[in-house]
Amino acid sequence: MADGLSARDIFVRHGLIAEGDAGTPCDSVRDLGGLFVIPGLIDAHVHLCLNPAVRDPLAQSLPEDAILLGEMRERALAMLRAGITSARDLGGGAHLELRIRDEIREGLLPGPRLLCAGQPVTSPGGHCHFWGGEAASVEEALSVVERQRSHGVDLIKIMATGGNITPGSKPVDSQFDDETLQQVVSRAGQYSYHVAAHCHGTHGIRQATLAGVQTIEHCSWVGENGWGRGFDPSVVAQMSSRNLWVSPTINSGWRRFQDEAFVEMVRGNYDRMKAAGIRLIASTDAGIPNIYHDDLPRALPEFARFAGLSPVEVLKTATSECAEAIGLGKIAGRIKAGYSADFVAYDRNPLADLGVLENPVMVVARGEEIAL
Ligand SMILES: [Zn+2]
Numbered sequence: 010m011a012d013g014l015s016a017r018d019i020f021v022r023h024g025l026i027a028e029g030d031a032g033t034p035c036d037s038v039r040d041l042g043g044l045f046v047i048p049g050l051i052d053a054h055v056h057l058c059l060n061p062a063v064r065d066p067l068a069q070s071l072p073e074d075a076i077l078l079g080e081m082r083e084r085a086l087a088m089l090r091a092g093i094t095s096a097r098d099l100g101g102g103a104h105l106e107l108r109i110r111d112e113i114r115e116g117l118l119p120g121p122r123l124l125c126a127g128q129p130v131t132s133p134g135g136h137c138h139f140w141g142g143e144a145a146s147v148e149e150a151l152s153v154v155e156r157q158r159s160h161g162v163d164l165i166k167i168m169a170t171g172g173n174i175t176p177g178s179k180p181v182d183s184q185f186d187d188e189t190l191q192q193v194v195s196r197a198g199q200y201s202y203h204v205a206a207h208c209h210g211t212h213g214i215r216q217a218t219l220a221g222v223q224t225i226e227h228c229s230w231v232g233e234n235g236w237g238r239g240f241d242p243s244v245v246a247q248m249s250s251r252n253l254w255v256s257p258t259i260n261s262g263w264r265r266f267q268d269e270a271f272v273e274m275v276r277g278n279y280d281r282m283k284a285a286g287i288r289l290i291a292s293t294d295a296g297i298p299n300i301y302h303d304d305l306p307r308a309l310p311e312f313a314r315f316a317g318l319s320p321v322e323v324l325k326t327a328t329s330e331c332a333e334a335i336g337l338g339k340i341a342g343r344i345k346a347g348y349s350a351d352f353v354a355y356d357r358n359p360l361a362d363l364g365v366l367e368n369p370v371m372v373v374a375r376g377e378e379i380a381l
Contacts (some may be wrong), residue, residue, distance in 0.1 A: 010365050019046065021350040024376035028346045032343070039371070039378070040337045047120075047324060048342050049094025049374060050295055050366075051331040051353030052305045053256045054205075055328045057081045057109060057123075058101035067173045068355040070091065081109050085120030086303040088295075090381055091303035092353035093120040094374045095332065095341050097164070097292075099226065100129040102140035104160045105179055107278055109170035110149040119379060122349070124335060126166035126205060132184040132191055134174035136207065147192050150185070154196050164203040164336075166177075167193055170213035170231075174297065180209035181231045181239075182349030183216060186310060190220035203336055205256070211239035218248050224334060226292070228255045228299055232280055237271075240278045242285075254334040260293040279316040290334045291327035306366035313363060350376040 019041065020029030027033070058081060070082070088096060098106040105116040123344070128142035130153045135143070135266035142157075154165055154293035169176035169190060190206075197204045198221075206217035209229040216226055225248070232239020248255075257279075266272060291312055293304040305327060313323040332342025341349045354371040 017296045019344060019352065020217075021373070021376045024350055026348050026350050041354060041371075044354040044356060044370065045365075046344065046352050046354045047359065048328040048344050049353055049372070050092045050305050050327045051190050051333055051335070051337070051342060052088070052093050052096040052289070052295065052327070053224065053290045053331050054122075054258050054292035055088075055302060056100055056294070057084055057098050057106045057302065058103070058374030061296055061299055061301050064298050077103075078105055078108065081105060082112075082118055082120070084296075085109055085113060085118065085123075087301070087303045087352075088121050088229060089119050089372060089374055089379050091306050092368075092369045092372050093121050093303065093305050094349075094351035094353075094372070095335075095337055096124075097205070097227075097335050098123055098125040099207075100126055100137060101139060102128060106129075107161055110163075119374070119377075120366065121374070122337070122341065123353075124163040124337075126164050127160050127162040128153065129166035129168050129207065131153065131168040134177060135184045136168040136170070136178045138175065141191040144189070147189050150189050150193050151196050154193055158200055158202075162202070163256050164205060164223075165193065165197040165301045166205045166207065166226075167217075169206045169208045169217045170210040172207060172209065176210065181212075181233070181331075182210060183204045185216070187216055187219065190216050190222075194220045194222055197268045206294050211241050211244060215244045215247065216242070218251060218253065220245065221251065222253060224254045224256045224290070226256050226296075227258050235349060237275050237278055240281070242281065245282055247288065248282075248287055254288050254290050254330075255282065256290050256292040257312070257316065258292045259308060259312040260295070260304050261272050261311060262300055263308075263311040266315075275315050276317050283317070288330065289318070289326050289336070290331040291323070294303075306369075309366060310363040320363055323363065324359065350374075 021028040112118040113120040113217040190293040201221040230240045295302045329342040
């Protein structure tokens with residue numbers, strides 16, 4: 010199939026998948042016999058600047074830029090070695106991830122293709138305010154967008170609700186009024202930027218949906234009665250009538266949730282979203298405490314468990330469908346002529362056991378084989 014396992018020969022020329030047959034001349038030949046090949050994995054939500062070993066988010070910005078850049082380069086390489094060949098960086102404070110993006114793009118550094126949001130728009134004292142994107146009015150929010158543009162971002166991130174890692178910020182609470190969200194999406198659209206909205210609470214999910222964002226991050230349905238318990242079919246109906254995607258950031262940390270009643274409740278929410286036609290993409294929020302940047306292969310079995318996805322469905326959320334959602338649908342996410350030569354090989358079939366994803370035997374990114 011074009012976006013899943015491939016048993017065909019794969020021809021690579023100038024970093025792209027090429028049309029070819031057995032007689033096509035090649036620079037180098039690798040025997041993929043007996044291996045299972047999928048498109049390179051894509052993580053829709055990471056933070057390269059965050060150190061997952063650090064528990065206090067306020068301590069995160071402490072290293073000197075030069076030290077932090079070194080750590081970020083190591084994280085980018087770790088992602089690539091895990092088979093992650095593209096990712097969206099959804100926020101940092103110093104725009105260092107844009108330098109990493111450019112070094113990778115220029116071939117100076119091995120790493121995934123990155124799309125970067127820079128400083129997320131947030132409310133004064135709001136979620137991740139320490140990254141510098143605070144805005145107390147529509148005008149200030151638009152000036153945060155303009156500042157990200159001047160730094161050369163690829164998309165805009167807005168914190169529609171509070172979050173977990175910022176003291177004083179509550180996931181259930183909305184951070185902005187409808188007008189601010191709409192103006193930010195409108196301004197971003199003028200520059201052809203997608204908007205990714207961090208949304209835990211149900212009210213914020215509704216606001217971001219009506220404002221027209223492209224991706225809802227987390228989508229936790231936090232209500233007055235707790236996590237997942239604010240599920241609202243009327244919001245789902247609004248979401249399904251728009252062309253948005255949900256990026257749930259279900260990562261390997263979700264292994265800790267073994268209580269069957271909780272799992273059933275969350276899966277029920279996903280079943281109802283899927284029945285309404287809501288499209289899901291894989292994401293990990295890598296960089297938050299204990300979630301390392303190469304988490305995605307470990308995260309996908311958890312995503313499948315909570316969202317009720319078959320192995321082929323969950324692989325699509327991390328390849329072809331993720332590429333489409335984040336604006337890379339014409340260049341990445343498929344093993345198809347004209348697409349970037351990004352693929353991963355395994356010695357066992359990941360469709361039979363998603364655990365196989367943790368042990369790639371070959372990673373190729375933009376036509377270059379990565380030393381594992
Ligand atoms: Zn995040």
